[in-house]
Amino acid sequence: MSLQIISIILGSLTLASALMVVLSKHPIRSVIYLVVTFFFITSMYIMMNAQFLAIVNMIVYAGAIMVLFLFVLMLLNLNKEMEPMNTKGAQLAAFIAGGSLFLVLITALKDTLILGQTYRQQDNSIGLVKELGNLLFTKYVVAFELTSILFIAAMVGAILLAKREKQIIE
Amino acid sequence: MQAASSIGTSLDFFLFVSFALFTIGAIGAMTRKNMIVLLMCIELMLNAVNLMLVTFSTYYGNGDAQIFVFFTMVVAAAEATVGLSIIIMAYRNLKSIDIDMYNQLKN
């Protein structure tokens, strides 16, 4: 049962840090909280024995992408005064909308048959690197190769977009 | 490690966390006007979905969903790269990262 407690603690921490991402006024703090959120999510993956994804999540998200965000934020050199905020009414509307979405989702969960189910006692080795590697390089090899093209495109796009052009759209 | 894995943890808890994450991401996307934060909120929502996928994947013992998560991460990385460079360019033009300033596409 300790695992259950751990998972509850992890879940609440995840949600708390996610909330802080949204609530904190300064973008830098948001990024930091986001990294923290990703850490917690990664730990949840580990709990579910999805080891490969846990590693990838750690490296790609928490490592690469978040660093990118930080770089950009620092590059733009924003200060707190420049932080744009919505009006209170809009925020309220957003919270109501989000809340009702959440309610609806929970209702949906409640109606499903998986409620209260625990994990089956079976071979839970699918999340291991070996298993996923097998899948990735046999069944999904074409898609995997295609991702490289996607990355090249993204790289080229990013360089082209971020390059300081002389003639910029008026 | 195998034996210890998530025994006794109910499936719906992870789903609950996933939903909550998604909702937080959505609320953030609606309330915040900073484009970078918006992008972060989108990442949050993506991760919520990833979490759900992994949950089900483990539950059903099917690896395909995890591969799918992997691809989602790939796409998210690419998306973040391009999105951030767009933000940089946009900031150069308007000196602002307020998303509401960028409604010029309308006309």
Add this chain to the structure above:
Amino acid sequence: MALILLPLVFGMIAWFIPGNISRIFGLIASTVALAWSIIAVSYFEPNEHLLVDFGLRFVRFSVDSLGFTMILLTNAVFFLVFLSNFNTSIVHEKRFTALALLMQFGLLGLFTTNTILGFYIFWELTLLPIFLILYWFGAFDKPRALLQFFLYTLVGSLAMLLSVIGLMHLTNQQTYDALLAADLQSLGNTSILLMGGFLLAFAVKIPLFPFHTWQAETYTKAPTAGTMLLSAIMLKMALFGLLKWVLPIFDGNATDFWRWPVITLGLVGIIYGAVIAIRQQNLKTLFAYASLSHLGLIAAALMLQNGDTNLISVVQIVNHSIVSIGLFLAAGIIENRLGTQQLDQLGGIAKVAPHFGFWFAVLTFVSLSVPFTAGFIGEFFLIKALFNAHTFTGILASTTLVLGAVYMLKAYQVPMFGPTKVNSFQDLHWSELTVFAILSIAAIYLGLAPHCITDFVAHSLTQPTH
């Protein structure tokens, strides 16, 4: 097969050759295509049925004598259009040549394809070049008129696409022969709807009465060559589709359902177009409405599905091509030389340009369908068919003779006769003279010996269909 692909190849080449010789190139290309088709026809046994099948599902071509007639007509029309265009200068000669050849390819494909999907694809394929020709070379002051043409046609095509899909889905067949054999009677009202989709597309293209509003403006503003292509051959696609595809396939309750509505629209078009034409001041607009009037007659007569009438309508289709090339060429010559087509600004051209006056007169009489011309045979038998179907329709249709005389004589007399209002008018260029002469000879030959077409076509139209 090579016959069909030839214009495509030429069209491709046309993009790459220098603009200043592309005019000659177009002429040569169309001449080769025409010569080739004439040779092919001379080796063709009228009662046989050439089939080109690559084993692919949707690519299947077949040629019978009707198809060959249309191929010959197409190639001849393109030849004449290129020839008549010889004396006018167009800015982007290369583009025009290439587009026209592409369109020729589309038309030839349409006339030979053996699958219903192929029919639709080629139908659409011809639209693109003509749209670009109109867009690049036309004098549209507002994009609206052009868009009207384009969208109108597309709406028709959409209806046809739905029908094509429906037909293929419901019969699970897609070749011509299989569709002919398919039992559409059992579909009941669905077949009526399917036929309606085709008819809408055709009605827009022919055009029939309430769907004609694109016509006058498009014809007026289009470049002369574009107008000639439109009215001389593109409209014939619809009539061909009606004659070859839709009517035989939907023979039965669907045709019975649509027969009188279409005939009524045709008749309304005959009188409506003629009456409007009387008051038109613009030469091309006048001819456009005249075309509405003439084609309404063919469409109405086709709906009767009478064997002999079908044969004669082929004659009339050819005749209308002759007439429309001739008349629009005449209008184009006037516009080209004087920069106007307004009748009140014209007068006495016949005195300054006697050759033009003579040939224009001949073409006017051809279009008035006086005896010795193909139009006479055509109109006589088409009206007769309508008269036999119902006395009243025949009488209404025959008013076209009187009203036609009114507007055609106006169109000829006002610019050509009377006091000379123009100072200089360059008489016909040799190329234009050749076109007029070919047209007149063809019209008179067909007027005296229509059986050279009817006998030929009879092999493919009178074979037992069911």
Add this chain to the structure above:
Amino acid sequence: MAKDLTLLLLLALPLLGFAVNGLFGKNLPKIMVGSLATGVVFAAFLLATTLFSGLHGTQIVHLFNIIDFDQLQINASFQIDALSVWMTLIITGIGSLIHLFSMGYMSHDEGYHKFFTYLNLFIFSMLLLVLGSNYFVLFFGWEGVGMCSYLLISFHYNDAQKGLANSLAGRKAFIMNRIGDVGLLLALFMLLGQFNTLEFLQIGAAVQQNTALQGGAMFFITLSLFIAATGKSAQIPLFTWLPDAMAGPTPVSALIHAATMVTAGIYLTVRSNFLFELAPFTKDIMLYVGLATTLFAAFMALRQNDIKKVLAYSTVSQLGLMFVALGFGAYTVALFHVTTHAFFKALLFLGSGSVIHGMHEEQDIRKMGGLAKLMPVTHFTFLIGTMAISGIPFLSGFFSKDEIMAQALHHNSFAYVVLVIAVTMTAIYMFRLYFLTFHGAFRGGEALKSKVHESGLSMTLPLVLLAVLSIFGGLLNLPGLFFKGAAHWFDHYLSHSTFGLSEVHNVHLDFNTSIGLMLFASAVAIGVMIWAYLNYAKRGALAKEDTALSGWERLSAQKLYVDEIYHAAFVKPLLALSHFIGKVVDIQILRNGIYALADGILHSANLTRKWQTGFLSSYLFWMIFGLITFIAYYILKLSVWH
């Protein structure tokens, strides 16, 4: 020479002239063009005489098939019988004289070769019309002559003052003829429907075998044929084009609008006599239309001041007379009048042409007078023509008119009275024309008088020949009371080999009535002649100016306002309708309807575009909203389902 070869040659000759003159005429010397054109027609005339002399029975010459379907076959074939050969003789005979005349008349015209080209084409079409063995070939010729008529009427299309009027007159003629053509077309359709053939002989045989065809179908067929005839032969209501057609050169008026083309309607009726015999009601209609036409046209001619207009109305009137004869079923009588009318009317037109030529294109009789001394040959021949048409005894017109009057007296005394009035008026206006033109003092001014000259030989020779024919033409069909042996030669000639005519017997009145009729007619004609002489030549009465006309005179001069009525009743409404449909229905309703539809779509697009605020948060909001709705829908659906 074999007959069919002769016939083909006969047809081919004018076509040859047409082709040669049309293609090379521009570069040939005028004399060659003219003599070629005249030569081919004259050669055709000679060939026609050989046909005439060797005529036995009816013969069909088959050329080729025009249409050869399973159920229907239409041939280009020709029929040689008394009727067609007689018409051919008239056409080629008078035609060659008029060609000869034109060589002189048109000598100064720049369109000389074109004129002869058209004229030859006309002769060809006309021969096609009369020689064809079926209605289809007849229709070819029928429309062909209409087309030539159009071309020739608007011949001087670029004349500085009258060019436009000329071309409009041509158009009017063509359109009116077209209305008649539609009648013929409908008749053809009905005939095809009834008999499935258009051959005269086959239809005739079918009619004979099956006499039950009477009634409705026959009535409509013959009525349509008659409508066609009214168009071509200028009867009420389609007669107004003929006076306008005088815009063409005078030889054209003589050939087409007096001697040949306008009699095509008569020919058609005579050719279809077996059909008309079965439709008595149509014959009655024909009779009364003919009567009305002859009366009104004669009335209109009374106060015309244009020399050609008088003759034009006179032609209409005479054609009406022929239809009266046809209405009585006296086909040969009508054809006899066609023949004599061709002689004297061609003579009169050519005479007037000679006058106009001599007067340098002056056509108004108020400017003439005293031309008898200046143009003696023209004067003398014109006098003969006038006397012939007025019915002065023993000239051709006397006999042919007398036959018609006799028919009228026998069948219908009302018709007889009307005819007497019409004939009297004919004599009045003809002598008025004659005396005003040739007698009294010259009113055209001295300058013109010095230039007036007698025409050359090529013009006077046809006049003299036609005058001779006008004098002796009546001998063709002498009434029974003169020379018993030679009497009614024409009737016999026609009926012996023309289908249907052998059954039709004309009434022959008894001796006393005949003599009485003739005496009365002679008295009227001579009386009018004397009165006109006293009034115009002795007393010097002149044509009044327009302003001085009394009531009936104005009616006559203004042609009973028929043109104006037609203009108001048909032309204006048609133009208004055209305007209405073109501007209102087509543009306003249909096209703008389409535009409005497009605008509506555009407008609604603009409305929905407002939703696209461009603010990302609002998009997100709507997205979430949609998501909620979507999921909620499924939850509800599931819970209800459970």
